Amino acid sequence: MQSETVDEAIYVQQAELLVDLLSTFKPFFIKGISEYALIELLKKAPYQFFDEDALRDPLILFKTHFVLFHALYQLKRNWRERNEGELDIHALKISLKPIDKSDAEQNDGAKLRGKVITEPDKLAEYYLDWSNFEKTDRDSVETLLNGFWQRMAGLRTANYQQSDIDNAHDLLGVNEADGVSSMSLKRAYKKTLQRVHPDKGGNGQQAQKVIQAYQMLCAYYSLNSAK
The missing domain is CATH 1.10.287.110 (DnaJ domain)
Incomplete structure (x- = not known):
């Protein structure tokens, strides 16, 4: 139980860091960037957030994809709540679009009543749930998973x-x-x-x-x- 708590804390810390980093990438998102190009960018200096093997090993690729999309959906939620734009998330193109004025006004009104209007998003629910990250062959890849998070943390x-x-x-x-x-x-x-x-x-x-x-x-x- 203690191990799961520590693991979850590591997940949260790295995801928060990636959200902060991606929030500085607005010019890339306004122009539009693919998931592949974004991962390649995050592998290189000065970021070096993902490991060099991020796109080579199938398991590491899945973990990298999940962490990235978790951060993107969290960033989408943050920007939507602040009416800064709508982050459209697809593997082939991730782009930031202006929020429709009528939708923004509707959200502003909802905020005054203590709630924000959001449409159900099954993909967001999936990527924002860390249990979906953990349940990928938990037993057989425990050592590899620990190594993945060590590389993510830059250890x-x-x-x-x-x-x-x-x-x-x-x-x-x-x-x-x-x-x-x-x-x-x-x-x-x-x-x-x-x-x-x-x-x-x-x-x-x-x-x-x-x-x-x-x-x-x-x-x-x-x-x-x-x-």
């Missing part, structure tokens, strides 16, 4: 120099000597991201640096706590 010390770790601390305004918990690190990350996010007057490049710093420090403190 590879060879990628990080001490100077990178120091810069990440500086960027998020945290001090290792003061003691850094997962909660305090997340608070610092959210505060910094809020300040530099494109939606708040910053720019995508700044936001992505903050996201990468948080991802790096999550890996750094996870490794240190395991020693």
Whole structure:
């Protein structure tokens, strides 16, 4: 039971991070981008969110696809609630479209009454339910699944120099000597991201640096706590 709780916490952390990262990709979504192209983009520097084998091994491909679509459907929900656009999600093309004015007005009225109007979406229900991720041959691939999440979390010390770790601390305004918990690190990350996010007057490049710093420090403190 404890293992499932820890696993779920890892799922949630990585998905939240990916939602934040994708929220800086509005120009790509406005233009339209395929799932394949988006995964390829997320595999490369400066993002390096997905492993290099993400599109090679069938099981890893499914896991990558599920995590990506989970984040996309969460982002779709966020943008819809803020009337920022309607994210149309298909494997061949993921695109951000303007919300119909009449629909936006209807949603605004519903918000005042404490609810938001959304149409039933079976695909969204599927991808937003982590049990569908876990139930894919749980027993036979447990080791591989753990390895997948380690790669997702960036738990590879060879990628990080001490100077990178120091810069990440500086960027998020945290001090290792003061003691850094997962909660305090997340608070610092959210505060910094809020300040530099494109939606708040910053720019995508700044936001992505903050996201990468948080991802790096999550890996750094996870490794240190395991020693």
